[in-house]
Amino acid sequence: xASLSSPKHSLPFFVQALPPHRRGQKSLQFDRNFPYNxxxxxxxxxxxxxxxxxxxxxxxxxxxxxxxxxxxNEWFTDPKSNLLSGITVALALIPEAIAFSIIAGVHxxxxxxTSFIIAVVISFFGGRPAMISAATGAMxxxxxxxxxxxxxxxxxxxxxxxxxxxxAIGYMRLGHLIRFxxxxxxxxxxxxxxxxxxxxxxxxxxxxxxxxxxLLALTLAIIYGLPRLTKxxxxxxxxxxxVSAVTMGFKLDVLTVGDIGSITSALPSFHLPNxxxxxxxxxxxxxxxxxxxxxxxxxxxLTSNIVDEMTDTTSSKNREVKGQGIANIVAGFFGxxxxxxMIGQSVINVKSGGRTRLSTFTAGIFLLVLIMALxxxxxxxxxxxxxxxxxxxxxxTFNWRSLTELKRIPIGDSIVMVVTVIxxxxxxxxxxxxxxxxxxSALIFARRISAxxxxxxxxxxxxxxxxxxxxFFATTTAFGQQFDHADDPDEVVIDFGQSHVWDxxxxxxxxxxxxxxxxxxxxxxxxxxxxxxRTLVDRIGLGSGAH
Numbered sequence: 106x107a108s109l110s111s112p113k114h115s116l117p118f119f120v121q122a123l124p125p126h127r128r129g130q131k132s133l134q135f136d137r138n139f140p141y142n143x144x145x146x147x148x149x150x151x152x153x154x155x156x157x158x159x160x161x162x163x164x165x166x167x168x169x170x171x172x173x174x175x176x177x178n179e180w181f182t183d184p185k186s187n188l189l190s191g192i193t194v195a196l197a198l199i200p201e202a203i204a205f206s207i208i209a210g211v212h213x214x215x216x217x218x219t220s221f222i223i224a225v226v227i228s229f230f231g232g233r234p235a236m237i238s239a240a241t242g243a244m245x246x247x248x249x250x251x252x253x254x255x256x257x258x259x260x261x262x263x264x265x266x267x268x269x270x271x272x273a274i275g276y277m278r279l280g281h282l283i284r285f286x287x288x289x290x291x292x293x294x295x296x297x298x299x300x301x302x303x304x305x306x307x308x309x310x311x312x313x314x315x316x317x318x319x320l321l322a323l324t325l326a327i328i329y330g331l332p333r334l335t336k337x338x339x340x341x342x343x344x345x346x347x348v349s350a351v352t353m354g355f356k357l358d359v360l361t362v363g364d365i366g367s368i369t370s371a372l373p374s375f376h377l378p379n380x381x382x383x384x385x386x387x388x389x390x391x392x393x394x395x396x397x398x399x400x401x402x403x404x405x406x407l408t409s410n411i412v413d414e415m416t417d418t419t420s421s422k423n424r425e426v427k428g429q430g431i432a433n434i435v436a437g438f439f440g441x442x443x444x445x446x447m448i449g450q451s452v453i454n455v456k457s458g459g460r461t462r463l464s465t466f467t468a469g470i471f472l473l474v475l476i477m478a479l480x481x482x483x484x485x486x487x488x489x490x491x492x493x494x495x496x497x498x499x500x501x502t503f504n505w506r507s508l509t510e511l512k513r514i515p516i517g518d519s520i521v522m523v524v525t526v527i528x529x530x531x532x533x534x535x536x537x538x539x540x541x542x543x544x545x546s547a548l549i550f551a552r553r554i555s556a557x558x559x560x561x562x563x564x565x566x567x568x569x570x571x572x573x574x575x576x577f578f579a580t581t582t583a584f585g586q587q588f589d590h591a592d593d594p595d596e597v598v599i600d601f602g603q604s605h606v607w608d609x610x611x612x613x614x615x616x617x618x619x620x621x622x623x624x625x626x627x628x629x630x631x632x633x634x635x636x637x638x639r640t641l642v643d644r645i646g647l648g649s650g651a652h
Contacts, residue, residue: 179234179462186458187235191467193342193457193494194237194450198224198472199483200491201450202240203366204305209245209442210252211260213366216240217476218373219441224469226432228462232280232424233409235416235459237450237468238432242305243404243535244397244443251393259390262380264437266387266394271402272430280422283406289518290542292507293525294407295448297538299503300530302449306492306499309360316359317489324348324493339457341494348490362491363484370477373439398430400536401445405429407539408446415455449498456501517549555579559587567596577607581614590621597622602633612645 206216220239529538557574
């Protein structure tokens with residue numbers, strides 16, 4: 106039987122688990138100035154002991170205090186900035202919600218109700234504070250055929266089912282799968298979305314005169330000029346107010362929100378979809394619901410990653426998945442359509458100072474206020490002001506640094522980013538581009554790790570083969586072709602010190618190789634197997650023909 110030599114020295118598991126900068130420390134050091142110890146207990150509280158042992162009631166009390174502090178931080182840190190940023194987002198949501206309703210083939214109020222409901226619900230149940238969720242173009246595109254062929258009631262039912270699917274995915278804790286989206290795909294996603302946001306605004310210039318361009322220039326001047334003077338007030342909101350005042354004061358004849366769609370002052374009410382849930386009807390809405398659920402989660406999780414990077418914070422992906430599901434269920438029962446996170450509005454929120462759940466909640470509530478009390482005023486807002494805000498979003502969303510990195514990063518990563526951008530821009534479907542980017546990245550990665558190098562040299566009366574690379578199903582053929590079992594000496598050493606045995610195919614390839622040497626009356630010795638590889642080989646075994 107092929108003998109296994111002892112593996113090379115490796116770090117103990119408890120050292121490997123530590124970050125690199127902590128390895129080698131003799132013990133964990135706690136900062137006495139930090140108010141909570143490793144058990145979540147305040148070191149200054151009565152009853153605290155250095156051993157960390159304290160009455161259970163105190164631990165429970167401490168846990169409640171920590172949750173209360175966390176809740177307060179998520180909601181009420183810098184309330185002024187978050188209230189103002191939420192108001193800015195609400196104003197920017199109106200033309201988007203109306204436009205997406207038109208895309209889906211429904212009344213503008215459906216999109217407005219959707220944006221209000223989802224924003225409010227997600228502020229409580231979402232996992233990414235300050236991220237804005239509402240009606241989106243990507244989701245609206247998926248609804249067109251359903252609304253056209255089966256009507257609005259089927260859309261409401263599909264929205265509820267979409268939410269149920271998303272909630273189930275959240276409880277299965279699959280939100281962490283977003284980490285398998287490579288950075289080049291993220292860059293492609295962001296850049297493509299910036300291009301789509303920019304090009305979507307161009308339709309508002311059709312048939313417009315020089316006033317549209319002048320007001321747009323004024324909007325951009327305020328957006329980029331005001332922060333040089335003061336950051337006490339969101340520049341985007343200031344631009345909307347000033348340009349609207351100029352338009353109304355001088356009674357300028359320009360394109361306004363009211364020209365895009367009408368707004369009626371009415372509250373959304375509970376509505377049970379007029380839908381018979383039999384097998385035939387469920388099979389009609391199921392494909393749409395699955396598509397909506399997956400595209401919505403993909404866009405939401407990618408957006409949460411972007412907001413994480415912009416704010417240098419982390420978020421709970423599984424909580425966000427469940428929150429999106431709950432929000433869509435509620436929207437479906439209140440006459441809304443399925444929605445998800447909006448990167449454009451999220452960028453507006455963050456750049457305007459939004460950091461907490463209060464900003465998202467304010468965006469939803471103020472949107473309702475605009476619908477109910479200020480609908481006439483809102484309809485007079487010039488589209489030039491809102492287009493200017495969206496241009497700011499587009500410029501801020503695009504990763505300009507990625508263009509200069511194209512010459513420095515590996516060619517495969519550059520291809521992935523460019524292909525992602527092209528597919529998204531051509532199809533106007535973010536999910537297609539991201540999926541294509543992930544598949545291409547996986548193929549490139551498989552090609553990279555399938556590179557295997559086996560070098561043989563004589564050592565006295567035996568021959569040593571040094572294996573370098575990953576041994577798995579894709580490399581087993583190349584691995585087996587590197588050995589000369591007919592002409593090799595009676596003892597052969599295979600050194601896996603620079604390799605890793607990954608799967609059953611790899612172990613089977615080693616076993617077949619050992620059988621060939623055994624048939625020739627020769628002995629094989631395996632050396633350098635790491636702990637994981639050794640465990641796998643021992644568990645599967647090298648077969649009866651190995652020596």
